[in-house]
Amino acid sequence: MAATVVIDSPSDGSVVSYEGNTQASATAKAQDKTYLPQLVTAGAAVFKNQKIASTATPGYVGPGEEMAYTISFANASIKNFTSAQFVDVLPFDGDNRGSTGFGGSKVELKSVSASMAAPSVAPVTIEYTTDPAVQVQTAVATAGNENAATGVSWTATAPANLKTVTALRFTVEGGMPIGASGSALVKVSAPSLALDGKVNNTISSWLIAETGGDLKSSAASSSPLKSSAVNISGKVYRDLNFDGSVSAGDSTWPATTAGLELVAPDGTVVTTTDIAADGTYQFPLVGADTYQVRLKTPTGWKKLAGSIVTEPGQTYQSPATDVLYQEEVADPILVDxxxxxxxxxxxxxxxxxxxxxxxxxxxxxxxxxxxxxxxxxxxxxxxxxxxxxxxxxxxxxxxxxxxxxxxxxxxxxxxxxxxxxxxxxxxxxxxxxxxxxxxxxxTVYKPITVTFATPEAASKTIGEKATATYTPTLTTDSGLKSATVTTAPERGRWR
Structure with missing residues (x-):
């Protein structure tokens, strides 16, 4: 937005303006009598993605990810503005700025604050509305009603549930004199956002000049973001053949309710999902990041595979997203x-x-x-x-x-x-x-010869200790039952 100012005097014979003259040089244009002092209203010009559930990718926003954007306003002109108002219609599905993929919903307000560089000079009032977003959009798009003074119900009291807010209006009390500047910080999130979703935010402004040259716009600034949503699905396997990879010898994990977690790099559990009877899983859409897919209660099992690096707007599925677990088996303990x-x-x-x-x-x-x-x-x-x-x-x-x-x-x-x-x-x-x-x-023992003194006695070799009981097996023996070896290897005593 700009107000055209002409600086002139009777003694100045230079051209008033070279605007539109294609033959004029840049130097000539800089030396004419006309310049454009800017009143800067950089509404939503700065989007700062803050990591809540995932690491934000510049230019992208993921489902459920909190966005913080700044509305900056500064009077860099040479005139005072007695009235300054800015309206932010929060992006909603199918709005006239190209926002899509919210599943028929809108972004949700998390928090809002605003102040001037010199608050004691010009405080900022924040007003809220819960009127239908389409109604507010229509109101600010009407020429002369860029501040939504009519057709919208405003209140200075924030509703108990900020999620119901559809638009915000910022009023700089007392207007904006030359050099005044301020900003508003708005934090929102899109609970659901499709793979091809887009978020675009604009600010409507209403600036009434002290001596004419009002500045009014229903789209003062635009800051589009693409969806970083990714679709992750796959299968969970048990490594029954212990080969360390998904193979024909493995089986799928049994059905488990909320048994699988999607974990961000900082260890935050982003979301959970069920494991179906055939081992398959499907997470809700999440923002692009590097994730770990893991069992919620993996007692007795060790994860071998399940790390996924994702890019915005992509679908990831089996086999690239397969998760493999292997049963933990204790080390053997052998004793001498x-x-x-x-x-x-x-x-x-x-x-x-x-x-x-x-x-x-x-x-x-x-x-x-x-x-x-x-x-x-x-x-x-x-x-x-x-x-x-x-x-x-x-x-x-x-x-x-x-x-x-x-x-x-x-x-x-x-x-x-x-x-x-x-x-x-x-x-x-x-x-x-x-x-x-x-x-x-x-312990290996030397052979022992047991000698019996009777004619019926025989010589036997036994592989036993030096003191042992030995029972002969001679078929001719009629009375000898056993012999206890007391000396080795020459003699034995019998009874």
Whole structure:
């Protein structure tokens, strides 16, 4: 808006105005008698997106996102204005400024404030109306009624529910003298905004000059914003085959009411949604941002996938938006063990190495490596004993055992000893690939010859400790039942 001012004097022979003269240079135009002093009314010229539910993108606004815009007014002219009023019709669906995508609704007022640079000189009065937005729009569009003096009901008392406000009117008490300036801060939000929605705000002004040259406009300033809304939908999966990705071996998450959350980068939960019986989900429209999609109560489950980077006005769906969870399985705890064996190669010792170990398995039906399955039977020999051999004996059910076989001959370094300790290590790996190991120490005893003094006695070799009870199996024995070895290896006592 501008008021044309001509500066003239009898001694000035220059041209009054070169306006419209296409041959005049810029210098000539600057030296004529006419200039345009501006009364600045930058209504909604500055939109500052404030982060409420998402990070705002410049030039865009998302559903539910709070917008703060400033109406700036300053008298930079050389005349005083005795009356100054500005009307802000809040954007609504289908208004004459191009606002769309509100689902038949409008933006909602959150708060408003206004002041002059020198409040003691000219305070600002704020008035509210809850009249239908179309009615207010029609009133300010009527020539001579840009301040909506007629056709609109105004009140200086803010309604209890600011959401019902459809327009605001700012009145600078006492007018605006030369150099006066002020501003109003209006905060609003659009609860719903379509992918192709737009928000456009303009300010109507009514400025009455002290000596003529009034300035009136029903669209003093415009500040359009595009919708940053994005559409996010997808599926939630359970990684039953523990391969870390969505694959044929997985199943979808069971139906859960309000079971899924959409989380902004600062950890704020923007919205929630249900998980359907087939694992699908659909969030309401939200503003573009980088989001995490996560279970509301993921007890016992770890998220592997579900981060989404979005751009305004786009639709994001499966498989790009699939969310994958994997059951948490505790690390195994293996303990060292001991065992005993004799120097009898034909009778190796079968050791239940898993006894006493703490092993964890998936419990979700359909998972691989559940307890008792072949995939869970991951016992392995990690290092062989020094003298004997250790070999996994596969089990048809449950966990395998390890068979230890003593060496065929007594080790020379233990020639003068009745026993020696041989050891090996074994491992168990859980479904997540976490491997733990433990050591088994096997005490190997030298063969003992038991000699009986009677004719019926026979020589037997046993792989037992030096003191043990031995029952002969001779078919010719009629009275001998057992012998207790008291010396080794030469003699035994019988009864």
């Amino acid at each position: 063990k001991t065992a005993a064996a004799g120097m009898t190669a034909s009778t190796p010792v079968l050791i239940d190495v898993a006894a006493g170990d703490t092993l964890a398995y998936p419990v979700t039906a359909g998972s691989i490596a559940m307890a008792g399955t072949t995939a869970a039977n991951t016992i392995a020999v990690e290092s062989q004993p020094t003298h004997g051999t250790a070999q996994v004996q596969l089990a048809t059910s449950g966990l395998s055992k390890i068979q230890y076989t003593a060496p065929a001959t007594w080790p020379a370094e233990y020639a003068d000893q009745a026993s020696f300790v041989d050891s090996f290590t074994y491992s168990w790996t859980n479904v997540l690939g976490v491997k733990k190991t433990a050591t088994v120490e096997v």
